Amino acid sequence: MRLHFYKYQGTGNDFVIFDNRENKIQLTRKQVAFLCDRRFGVGADGLMLLNPHPQYDFEMKYYNADGRESTMCGNGGRCLVKFADETGILKSQYHFIAVDGEHEARIEANGNVALKMNDVSDVQSRYNKYVLNTGSPHYVEIVENVMGLDVYHAGRAVRYNDEFKNEGVNVNFVQQTGEPDKIIVRTYERGVEDETYSCGTGVTASALVNYHNENGYNYVCVQTKGGMLNVEFDKTENGFKNIWLIGPATKVFEGEIEISDF
Numbered sequence: 001m002r003l004h005f006y007k008y009q010g011t012g013n014d015f016v017i018f019d020n021r022e023n024k025i026q027l028t029r030k031q032v033a034f035l036c037d038r039r040f041g042v043g044a045d046g047l048m049l050l051n052p053h054p055q056y057d058f059e060m061k062y063y064n065a066d067g068r069e070s071t072m073c074g075n076g077g078r079c080l081v082k083f084a085d086e087t088g089i090l091k092s093q094y095h096f097i098a099v100d101g102e103h104e105a106r107i108e109a110n111g112n113v114a115l116k117m118n119d120v121s122d123v124q125s126r127y128n129k130y131v132l133n134t135g136s137p138h139y140v141e142i143v144e145n146v147m148g149l150d151v152y153h154a155g156r157a158v159r160y161n162d163e164f165k166n167e168g169v170n171v172n173f174v175q176q177t178g179e180p181d182k183i184i185v186r187t188y189e190r191g192v193e194d195e196t197y198s199c200g201t202g203v204t205a206s207a208l209v210n211y212h213n214e215n216g217y218n219y220v221c222v223q224t225k226g227g228m229l230n231v232e233f234d235k236t237e238n239g240f241k242n243i244w245l246i247g248p249a250t251k252v253f254e255g256e257i258e259i260s261d262f
């Protein structure tokens with residue numbers, strides 16, 4: 001089978017995208033893994049199908065690079081909105097459905113995509129370590145020198161420990177910069193099983209645990225290996241609401257690829 005694909009990236013978190021509005025594309029786990037393979041396929045951290053939906057602008061179906069369908073991808077969602085816009089689904093405000101429920105999104109005047117994330121109420125905190133779900137499960141640890149850290153091995157040690165090994169978890173290491181609204185984040189991603197250049201739900205989780213206004217509006221600039229993201233949210237008594245993940249999302253290239261029936 002020969003398919004037309006699109007490749008997008010959001011702060012270096014990269015994705016293969018298929019326009020599946022005609023609902024004809026169904027991929028096996030091996031086919032997704034092949035397409036995401038950086039040597040034999042297109043190469044990406046994940047793959048998305050833009051599916052039709054009767055009540056929403058589209059449905060987002062997300063797979064990790066290992067070929068498994070997974071939970072929400074924040075950078076993927078932003079890239080899919082940019083793709084929808086560039087494919088002709090033109091809206092001033094997007095409403096789409098993903099595995100974690102409905103999302104609102106908009107494209108800003110500078111081309112950045114703002115994606116509304118689900119409210120978060122349950123944050124488990126253990127001194128400088130936190131566990132929370134921002135659409136995908138995240139572990140967040142505050143460290144002193146994030147750029148000096150071996151994220152692959154440190155992330156793997158957490159992801160495969162007894163607490164997380166079955167379901168898996170994404171592991172974020174966060175350095176506070178001294179300015180309350182700026183942090184640096186590096187992430188080991190479940191399903192990619194490596195460090196990625198950026199993880200949207202991980203950046204969101206990291207920003208939430210670094211809130212600086214006890215009640216009300218917070219704005220956090222997050223430096224990732226692949227660029228800057230912003231997270232805006234309101235801190236409430238029990239958690240966080242009005243959470244927006246904002247940053248660039250860009251088409252890299254498009255092409256055709258032959259996919260075997262495996």
Ligand SMILES: N[C@@H](CCC[C@H](N)C(=O)O)C(=O)O
Pocket residue numbers: 013046064070071072073074075076136137169170189190191192198199200201202
């Ligand atoms: N890169 C993503 C997260 C993708 C899902 C994750 N790997 C998982 O399986 O939990 C993001 O930008 O949020």
